[in-house]
Amino acid sequence: MDYSGNTPLQQKEMLEAIGLRSIEELFQSIPEKVRLQSSATPRARPLSEIEVVNELRDLAGQNKSALDYPLFLGGGYYDHFVPAALKFLIGRPEFYTAYTPYQAEASQGILQAIYEYQTFITLLTGMEAANASLYDGASALAEAALMAARINKRKTILVSQAIHPEYLSVLETYLSGSDLAIKRIPLKEGRVDSAFLKSSLDKDTSAVIISQPNFFGIFEEGERIAPFIRQNGSLYIVSVDPIALAMIRPPGEWGADIVVGEGQALGSGLNFGGPGLGFMASHLAFVRKMPGRLVGQTEDSLGRTGYVLTLQTREQHIRRAQATSNICTNHALNALAATIYLALLGKNGLKMVAGLCLQKAHYAARKITEIPGYKLKFKQPFFKEFVLSCPHPVEKINRRLLENKIIGGLDLAVRKKSLNGEFENCMLLAVTEKRSKEEIDKLIEVLKSLQKL
Amino acid sequence: MSKLIFEKGARGRTGASLPELDVPLKDISGLIPPGLARKNLPLPELTEPEVVRHYTELSKLNFSVDTNFYPLGSCTMKYNPKINEELANLPGFTHLHPYQSGDLSQGALTLMYNLEKSLSEIVGMDGFTLQPAAGAHGELTGILIVRAFFKDKGEKRKKIIIPDSAHGTNPSSARLGGFEIVEVETDGFGGIDIGHLGKVMNEETACLMLTNPNTLGLFEKNILEISSIVHQAGGLLYGDGANLNALLGKSRFGDMGFDLVHLNLHKTFATPHGGGGPGVGPLGVKKELLAYRPLPVVEKKGSRFYFNYDLPKSIGKVRSFYGNFLVMIKAYAYILSLGGEGLRKVAENAVLNANYLRTELKDYYDLPYDEVCLHEVVFSGNRQKARGVRTLDIAKRLIDFGLHPPTVYFPLNVPEALMIEPTETETKETLDYFIETMKKIAHEAEVNPDVLRQAPHNAPVGRLDEAKAARELDLAWRAK
Numbered sequence: 062m063d064y065s066g067n068t069p070l071q072q073k074e075m076l077e078a079i080g081l082r083s084i085e086e087l088f089q090s091i092p093e094k095v096r097l098q099s100s101a102t103p104r105a106r107p108l109s110e111i112e113v114v115n116e117l118r119d120l121a122g123q124n125k126s127a128l129d130y131p132l133f134l135g136g137g138y139y140d141h142f143v144p145a146a147l148k149f150l151i152g153r154p155e156f157y158t159a160y161t162p163y164q165a166e167a168s169q170g171i172l173q174a175i176y177e178y179q180t181f182i183t184l185l186t187g188m189e190a191a192n193a194s195l196y197d198g199a200s201a202l203a204e205a206a207l208m209a210a211r212i213n214k215r216k217t218i219l220v221s222q223a224i225h226p227e228y229l230s231v232l233e234t235y236l237s238g239s240d241l242a243i244k245r246i247p248l249k250e251g252r253v254d255s256a257f258l259k260s261s262l263d264k265d266t267s268a269v270i271i272s273q274p275n276f277f278g279i280f281e282e283g284e285r286i287a288p289f290i291r292q293n294g295s296l297y298i299v300s301v302d303p304i305a306l307a308m309i310r311p312p313g314e315w316g317a318d319i320v321v322g323e324g325q326a327l328g329s330g331l332n333f334g335g336p337g338l339g340f341m342a343s344h345l346a347f348v349r350k351m352p353g354r355l356v357g358q359t360e361d362s363l364g365r366t367g368y369v370l371t372l373q374t375r376e377q378h379i380r381r382a383q384a385t386s387n388i389c390t391n392h393a394l395n396a397l398a399a400t401i402y403l404a405l406l407g408k409n410g411l412k413m414v415a416g417l418c419l420q421k422a423h424y425a426a427r428k429i430t431e432i433p434g435y436k437l438k439f440k441q442p443f444f445k446e447f448v449l450s451c452p453h454p455v456e457k458i459n460r461r462l463l464e465n466k467i468i469g470g471l472d473l474a475v476r477k478k479s480l481n482g483e484f485e486n487c488m489l490l491a492v493t494e495k496r497s498k499e500e501i502d503k504l505i506e507v508l509k510s511l512q513k514l
Numbered sequence: 515m516s517k518l519i520f521e522k523g524a525r526g527r528t529g530a531s532l533p534e535l536d537v538p539l540k541d542i543s544g545l546i547p548p549g550l551a552r553k554n555l556p557l558p559e560l561t562e563p564e565v566v567r568h569y570t571e572l573s574k575l576n577f578s579v580d581t582n583f584y585p586l587g588s589c590t591m592k593y594n595p596k597i598n599e600e601l602a603n604l605p606g607f608t609h610l611h612p613y614q615s616g617d618l619s620q621g622a623l624t625l626m627y628n629l630e631k632s633l634s635e636i637v638g639m640d641g642f643t644l645q646p647a648a649g650a651h652g653e654l655t656g657i658l659i660v661r662a663f664f665k666d667k668g669e670k671r672k673k674i675i676i677p678d679s680a681h682g683t684n685p686s687s688a689r690l691g692g693f694e695i696v697e698v699e700t701d702g703f704g705g706i707d708i709g710h711l712g713k714v715m716n717e718e719t720a721c722l723m724l725t726n727p728n729t730l731g732l733f734e735k736n737i738l739e740i741s742s743i744v745h746q747a748g749g750l751l752y753g754d755g756a757n758l759n760a761l762l763g764k765s766r767f768g769d770m771g772f773d774l775v776h777l778n779l780h781k782t783f784a785t786p787h788g789g790g791g792p793g794v795g796p797l798g799v800k801k802e803l804l805a806y807r808p809l810p811v812v813e814k815k816g817s818r819f820y821f822n823y824d825l826p827k828s829i830g831k832v833r834s835f836y837g838n839f840l841v842m843i844k845a846y847a848y849i850l851s852l853g854g855e856g857l858r859k860v861a862e863n864a865v866l867n868a869n870y871l872r873t874e875l876k877d878y879y880d881l882p883y884d885e886v887c888l889h890e891v892v893f894s895g896n897r898q899k900a901r902g903v904r905t906l907d908i909a910k911r912l913i914d915f916g917l918h919p920p921t922v923y924f925p926l927n928v929p930e931a932l933m934i935e936p937t938e939t940e941t942k943e944t945l946d947y948f949i950e951t952m953k954k955i956a957h958e959a960e961v962n963p964d965v966l967r968q969a970p971h972n973a974p975v976g977r978l979d980e981a982k983a984a985r986e987l988d989l990a991w992r993a994k
Contacts, residue, residue, distance in 0.1 A: 063856040064593050064784075065863040066941035072863075075870040075942060079886075087865045087886060088764055090733040095769045104635075107853030110597055117847055121606030123621030125614075134611045137834060144530050146562050148603075154580035155573035158594050161790035163586075163921075165980075166973040167913045170576035171789035174569065177519050180990040184556050190989045193790070196647035199834040207690075227834045234808070234830035237658060238692030280547055308542075310552050323834070333622050334612030334835025335647070336792035348987070354790065359983035361976035362968075371983040377650070378924070382685035382695050389683050390648035390780065390795075394788030404519050404565045405529035408557040413532045419545055424537035442547050459615070471613055498536040 062107065125468075127331060131500040132468040135446045135491025136276070137198065137225050138334060141304065141326045141414065142495055147401045157394055161354070165369040171393065172368035175356040178400040185306045185403075186320040187313025188342035193354035194396040195388060198323025199228040201339030202300050203235035204352045204386055205319045206268060208343075209296040210241055211350045211385065215267035221246050221253045223275035224300060226479035232270075241267070245481070251279050251439030251448070255286050262293040268319075272300040273312065276480075277489065278422075278446030279439060280309070287316030303327055303340070303399075305444050307415035319343045328402030329395050338395035349375060352386030417494035418445035421501065425492050428505045435508065438487055446491040448473065448484075455488045458511060465507045467500075516571050520991050523560035530562075556993065575974045576789070577918045583944050585871075587890045587921035587933025588681070588729060590759050590781035595851065598784065598844035607843055612835040616820050622839065623819035627812045629846045630796075636849075636857065637755065637775055638768025639798030643807040645837040649756055650683040652776030652795030653723075657691030658829045659774065659799065659806040660721050660750055666827065669748070671720035677706055679730065679925040684723045684754060693720060700927055704730040704883045706740055715747045725754040726770070727761070729925040729933070730883050731868060731890035741771025750774065758782040759937065760865055760889035763858025773800045783845035794841045808832050863938035864889045867945060871934055874949045878956040882928050889937075895930035898959040903966050905930040908955055910977060911969035915951045 067075065072084070081087065088096060108116070127140045134140075151157060155170060162168030162175075175193045182191035195201040206218045218236070220229060222245050233243060246258050246269075253271055262269075269290050273281050283299060290297045296318040304326045312320045325337025343351060349372060357371035377384040406414065422445045429435050434452030451458055455472035462469040470490035477484045492501065542551065560568075577584065584591035602608075610619055630642040646652035657674070664671045674688040675696045685695045696714050701707040705728070715722070722744045726734045734740065744751045753767045753775030759782045761767075767775040779785050780793030787793070799807065809828045810821035821836070852860065865888050872891040876884065879893040895905035909919030909932075921933040936945060958965055970976065 062595075063852050063859045063863075063938070064595060065859060065938040067863055067866065071942045072866060075866055079866075079869045079873045081869075081886070084862045084866065087862070087869060087888075090735055090886060090888070091761075091765045092735065092738060094738060095765050097764055097766065105632075105850070105853050107856045108850045110851070113597065113847050113850050114601065116850060117601040117625075117843070118604065118606075120621035120625050121601075121604040123624070124606045124610055125618040126606055126609035127611060128605050128609045132611055132614070134613050136613055138612055140609075140611065142530075142532070144562070146529070146566055150566060150569045150573075152599070153570065153573040154594075155576045155578045157599075157786045157788050158579035158581075159576050159789045160584065160586055160589055160591060160787045164577070164909065164913065164919050165978050166910065166970050166975055167577040167582075167918055168575075168789075169974050170572040170574065173516065173518070173575070174572055174789075176989075176991070180518075180520060181557070183990045196651060196792075197833050197835075199831070200647070200651075225834070227831055230809075230831040231833060234658065234832055235654075235690075237829070238661060238690055280550060282547075284549065306552070307555055308546065308552055309550050330608050331611050332608055333610040333619065333839040334837070335833075336838040336840060338792075345987070345989075348989070355989055357983040358988040359979045359986075361978050363976055365975050367975040367978045369978050369980050369983045371980065371987070371989075377682035377686040379682070380686075381682045382689045384682070384686040387650040387654055387683050387686035387690050388648070389650045390778075390787070390791040390793045392647070392788075392792045393790030394786075395792060397789065400519075401565065401569055403557060404560060404568070405562060406557075407523070407528050407530075407559045408555050409526075409559065410528045410530040410532060411557060412555060416542075417532065417535060419542070420535055420539060421537055423540060423545055442545060463615075463618075468611070468614055468618070494532065497533070501537070 130466045130468045131496060133470045133490050133492065133504065134468055136471045136489055137323060138331055139326050139491060140331060140493050140495050143328050143330055144405050146405060147328050147398060150401050151394055151398050156397060162370060165367065169367060172356050174397050174400055176358060176368050178396045179356060181400055181403045182340050182342050185303055185311065186342045187311025188320055189345040190348045191340060191342040192351050193356055194392045195339030195341060195353055196392060197337055197339045198300060199231035201321040201341050202228050203232045205298045205321045205341060206232060206236065208319060208350050208352060209268035209298060212347055213267055213296060215265050216240060217242050217244055217265040218267055219244050219246055219261055219269045221271045222248050222481055223252060223277060224270060224272040225276045226476055251277050251441050252281050253286065255282060258286055259289045262289060262295060266293055266295040268296040268298050270298045274302060274305055274444045277439060277448045278443040279441040280444065283312065284315035291316060304415050304418065307411040308419065324395065324399045327399035329398050336392055336395050338392035338399065350385060353388050353391055414494050418492065421496055422447065422492040425501045429508060432509050445493060446489060449488045449490055451486045451488055454486055461511050462507055467504055467507060518991050519568055520558050522564060522568060523558045525559055527559040527561050529560050529565045582916055582918050583940060583948055584918040585920050585934045585936050586918060587935040588756060590935060590937055592784055592937040593939035594784055594786040595848065598847045601847050602840045602843040607840065620819060623812055625846055626842060627814060627819050629842055632849050633777065633796055634798060637798055638766030639775060640801045641804045642796050642798045644794060644796045644842055645808045645832055646795040646797055647833055647838055648791060648793045649776060649778045649795040650687055651832060652797045653683055653687035654690055655797050655808060655832050656752055656774045656776055657687050659803055661691055662806045662829050663803060664720055671718055673718045674720055675714055675722045679728055679927045680723065680725055681754060681756065688723065704728065704732045705734050705736060708736055708739060711740065711743055715743055717748060719747060719749045721750040721752045723752045723754060725756060727757045727888040730892050731887040732883060733888055737770045756781060757889055760861055762861040763854060764861050774803060779841055779845040784848045785841045785844040792838045792841055794838045860938045867936040867938060867940060870945055871936055875952055878953055890933060890935035892928050893932040894928050895932055899930050901959050901963055903959040903963045905932055907966040907969060911955050911966045912951065913970040914972045917948055917951060
């Protein structure tokens, strides 16, 4: 079905109005050499709705998901609870079949929702201004580095080795077209080596990037390093887990200049890695250097409150090559999901989610490390994720867990190159509010039974 | 306007039902470092019914494809089939973790592999990456591939040629990729000025970025000559496939000589725009560029699909994980539903609809390029401007009639531009209503221009003060 409705008779009427005899004549401007004749591409015949459903259900059925097996994977994407009401609201076609709200008077619904989203992000991060979303946490981090360099015109970005390795890779890709250099800050006990950081700061340092908590789930000493960065005139970029912000002081209170992160945990689901969303917040003074859309409040001629896209002169459709970023389409619907998620959970719900993650992850860590051969790789305080040093290769452990219908944690040994460290037999294990004690206990039981592999 | 969510609710309410703690409680002060614990979380407190009513009310203040004709030029606001939404919501897709093993995600990998193959066939390229999240992201990916390709060959090419009529993302992506931009002029027929292209093209040029059909809705008639000029100078030809809707089953970028092309699944392949995203901006490349694609690439060994990370020439990653997978599902289902034949009909009806609007409205609005167009037609509001009515006024007046305005003031090479793209999913009856309304507005411009200058009259708010928004920045609500 092609969803078009012009009948053959209507097509004829329209062609007559245009002054042509056939549909083919509409395509005369395409040189014959590159005009396809009748052979359709792709060759596949159209499928009926029943056939399409069968085909896609078959593909979905070939996957095993977090609904089939309890899942202890994290590493940037987490199996958090998504309330049913959220799906119904973002499923309203008035939201999801609209375009970017260029025509404000016909788009007040999404514009007000984005204004609320921006507010939510500033409340969570403790910053003054947030943009209307970016693609994901990784590209948001890369955009933050570019933004910092626009602000202070310096050329070096110092990056903690404990940010997500994929974020580091995206940062390198984004900066490969610029004259900015990336320097990695090594770790001490799984977090930023602050003495090294302090000695690495110089007049070329545009920004310092850390992740809070970091890739290993560990809380960084974010506040302790802030004064060094400020005194050096560099900017402080912090990539955060928004769920953790229910529990830890917002980076805006301890010296961050740009706060970014992955918003998938806020109501977007796992989705095999996308779409989630990237969020970004900063001081109001930096807002003209920010990438992406911004929604501002204003009035109509009768003094009624309304919302519009604002400071568009930063953007590609006005400023072209001089724009703050090339971004156009962003992740508005996921930003709407984040807004509704935060509205539904509210102050008490979000605190509960964070508390459940914290308690359950620590319960799992305590119990697993009682099993001979299992240790915590690092001694530092952590949130909902931790690195386990195991007595066997993680690949083998995970295979046995799967035989017992459990999806185990992330194998860090295969990522040791990008992590730039020794991670033999190391597993990054995540526990969210969705994992019950029963599921955690089953994981522990199976690990116990694997003493001899 | 509706109150903000922050002005609603009451202390102690919540809209989510969470499980009780079932493991022994440990004192938080022992788990979170001293000084790091948050004291105040200033979020609203509402019940689920309050939240549902609030956002349902907001949704009603929006125009959308499901409620209004939405002829936004260059955006391809076609109908978004409901079955695709349902399929993308299958739990076997939505609950997949990106790091789970290949054995547990064969269905997802198969889908990505098949979608890449279908897209390659549709536009005549040798392979795709589905990683870019949007059109501009696909452009950046393409530009970085161009950069890596020439670096590999040891050639120092610093410039990218872009027509003055291009989408704003083209020059900004090229600059983000580290290139200098050279503009090439448009000729009197809306195409690239071949003579000028020959002059600016040289051994410093990495590529020409070209939108085809261009932003005037016209096919680049000299495409083969353009391709040969670019390739003879050792450059690459980059395609902006935003307007692919006009070419489905009619002509292929690969056959025209393009070396890279990005598409927009959220335009041509009927995935919804979501009020500004998410989309997917897949990038197709010819054989010699396959090795530079972002990591990882989906490949097949025997009957098993897997992610290949072993591409030493890859530009790296342009985002985390593999792309906007749920959007890919919708596009794949759309391609299956239409088949090759259906896709060709899409182009035919899209182009027929655009030309019908062109002929019916050209006596009422200036038409700078009066020739058979493809998927969209660009009028100028110059005639109305002479009466003191601007294109913006025409756009705002359309809202009063339940019609979403076209794209305005773009492309830049048409003064007071009105860029109209009806798409194939609109019927003649809808087009006739739009035509009637546009004629009425043209008449109002003659006899009662004030009604246009003060439009909209029936929207939730009147014309909003954008200057005030920028001058007195208010980007977030604050407790009074």
